[in-house]
Amino acid sequence: MPAPNPNLKPFNINGLAPVKRALISVSDKSRLIEQASALHERGIKLVSTGGTRKAIAAAGIPVKDVSELTHFPEMMDGRVKTLHPMVHGGLLGDRDLPSHKDVMHxxxxxxxxxxxxSLYPFEQAVVSGGSYEMCVENIDIGGPAMIRAAAKNHAHVAVCTDADDVADVLADLDANNGKTSGALRQKLAAKAYARSAAYDAAIANYLTAQAGVAVPIYRAQGGTLKQEMRYGENPHQAAAFYADGSHRFGVATATQHQGKALSYNNINDTDAAYELVAEFGDQSEGSKPAVAIIKHANPCGVAVAGSFIDAYKAALACDPVSAFGGIVALNGNLDAQTAKEIVKVFTEVVIAPSADEDAIAVFAKKKNLRLLTTGGLPDPAAPSLTMRNVAGGILVQDRDNGHVADSELKVVTKRKPTKAEMADLRMAWTVAKHVKSNAIIYVKDGSTAGIGAGQMSRIDSARIAARKAVDAQEAAGWDAPRTSGCACASDAFFPFADGMLAAAAAGATAIIQPGGSIRDDEVIKAADEQGIAMVFTGMRHFRH
Incomplete structure (x- = not known):
């Protein structure tokens, strides 16, 4: 650590700093001419680089090339132009220190x-699928160096990392007779370091992935604010929503057609619903229509059918009570007929890749319902990370994109599942990945018949799922619960036979589970005695 400088003066947060000279170097030129003109009109001398300088000059605005400060040409295809003492000395010089002033003079x-x-568009290069060489070439060096220098010297220098910052500076200059306030400079400095950090995080994560490093020594994460929220899970918790730059289809990429702003819980639940429904494939690409209804991040009904309205009705029938105030996700284009059915139940959010204009018009009559269209489904197989804070640290893991091929399934009982049972087992196993542990899922004819989630005991989940099925039967007036002859999935192995027997008592005739318990033989024997077909996956889906 350098020794403290005895000549430093305390920073006055309320101090005003005159602006006589500005250096502009931007990749985003959408508001460049307008803002360069505004700075020039206020008597500020402009210095610029490369294409930015050419654009300003072409607009008839006086501007100097940075080489006129450095007395050195740009070189190496523009890689070296601002990394020079004449630039960094001008940014870092402390105007209050005589020694700095003497050196500058x-x-x-x-x-x-x-x-x-505004930095080179590295993030956009990655998202657009640019080659490795293209992405590396879009790593900005001089920009972050200047940003950090100006931000460090925010006692005297204002730093803008996007066009909105320039608008704030112009307003500040007008309010303070050509000077910037210390409060604004401090706010801009904080934002500048955050922008630089997020930019470096994107680069680090890209290179880490390209190098095949699974567990880097340093973990970086950045994001861009999308929405500041009234509160988080509860009113006493502050919250905000950030986009991570991956552009994975979902809430972060969605267009909201109507309704008030999404809450923290809305976004969390909507994401859970959309990730689940994406498991069933894109309906526009030939997959069957699928609908998932989510409440408190757990599915309360999931179905696949020949049409979206049939899938919605089947999903709703699983637990119509819990569906009230829930989230509905579809794996294809929302039609008006389905929209009319959805609005019969109070629903917080509906999310789909797209929606007919007629469907949008149906929802327009329900001002509290939010409709989101995303342009696509998230790829359930794509690698990504999940993070969770713990005291003093961060837990990081791969998102659960595990998939078991048919060839990996192992029938362990005397009776093999029928073709219909296997289809329902497959669906139940897919849903189980998205249900909080301990999870038990009953599925019959392509729709969930009962869901038991988040219990400390697996047998309790089995019983709750059965109870849900009985409730659904009573609500619909059926002769029997839909668990009769159903398939059952358990997200982890049965440690004892009792959980499996509870599923059998509910009506399950086929069960899918990971296997791997020291009592597997005991569970398999009990299944054989009940005439149940049992399949092992060799993979579990804990979701805490």
Whole structure:
């Protein structure tokens, strides 16, 4: 650590700093001319680089090339242009220190009071599928260096990392007779370091993945604010929603057609619903229509059918009570007929890849219902990470994108499942991945018949799922619960036969589970005695 400088003066947060010279270097030129003109009109001298300078000059606005400060040309295809003492001295020089002022005077270093930089579009290069060489070439070096220098010297320099920052500076200049306030400079400095950190995080994560490093020594994560929320899970918790830059189809990429802003819980539940329904494939690409209804991040009904309205009705029938105030997700285009059915039950959010105009018009009459269209489904097989804070640290893991091929399934009982049972077992296993542990799922004819979630005991989950099925029977007036002759999935192995027997008592005739218990033989024997077909996956799906 460097020794403290005895000449430093306390920073006055309320201090005003004049702006006489601005350096502008931006990749996003959408508001460049408008803002460069506004700075020029306020008597601020402009210095710029490369294409930015050419655009400003072409608009007839006086601007100097940075080489006129450095007395050195840009070189190496623009890789080296601002990494020079004449630039960094102008950004870092402390105007209150005589020693700094003497050095600046001796070397002809001109102060730079405002820096406007938007970084090379590295994140966009990655998302667009650019080659490795293209992505590396879009790693900005001079930009982050200047941003960090200006932000460190925010006692005297204002730094803007996007066009909205420039608008704030212009307003500040007008309010303070051509000077910036310390409060604004401090806020801009904090944002600048966060932008630099997020940018570096994106680069680090890309290179880490390309290098095949599964567990890096340093873990970086960045995000861009999408929405500031009234509160989090509870009113006393502050919250915000950030996009991570991956552009994975979902809530972060969605267009909201109507309704009030999404809450923290809405986003969490909607994401859970959309990730689940995406498991069944894109209906526009030939998969069957699928609908998932979510409440408190757990599914309360999932179904696959020949049409979305039939899938919705079947999913709703599983637990119509819990569906009230829930989230509905579809794996294809929402039609008006299905929309009319959905609005019969109070629903918080509906999310789908797309929606007919007629369906949008149906929802328009329900002002509290939010409709989101995303343009696509998230790829359930795509690798990504999940993170969770613990005291003093962060738990990081791969998102559960595990899939078991048919060839990996192992029938362990005397009776093999029928073709219909195997289809329902497959669906039950898919849903189980998205239910909080301990999870028991009953499925009959392509729709969930009962779901038991989040219990400390697996047998309790089996009983709750059966109870849900009985409740659904009573609500619909059926002769028997839909668990009669159903398939059952358990997200982890049965440690004892009792949980399996509870499923059998509910009406299950086929069961899918990971296997791996020291009592597997005991469970298999009990299944044989009940005439149940049992399949092992060799994979579990804990979801805490």
């Amino acid at each position: 001796a070397h002809g270093i001109l102060s730079i009071d405002l820096l406007v930089v």
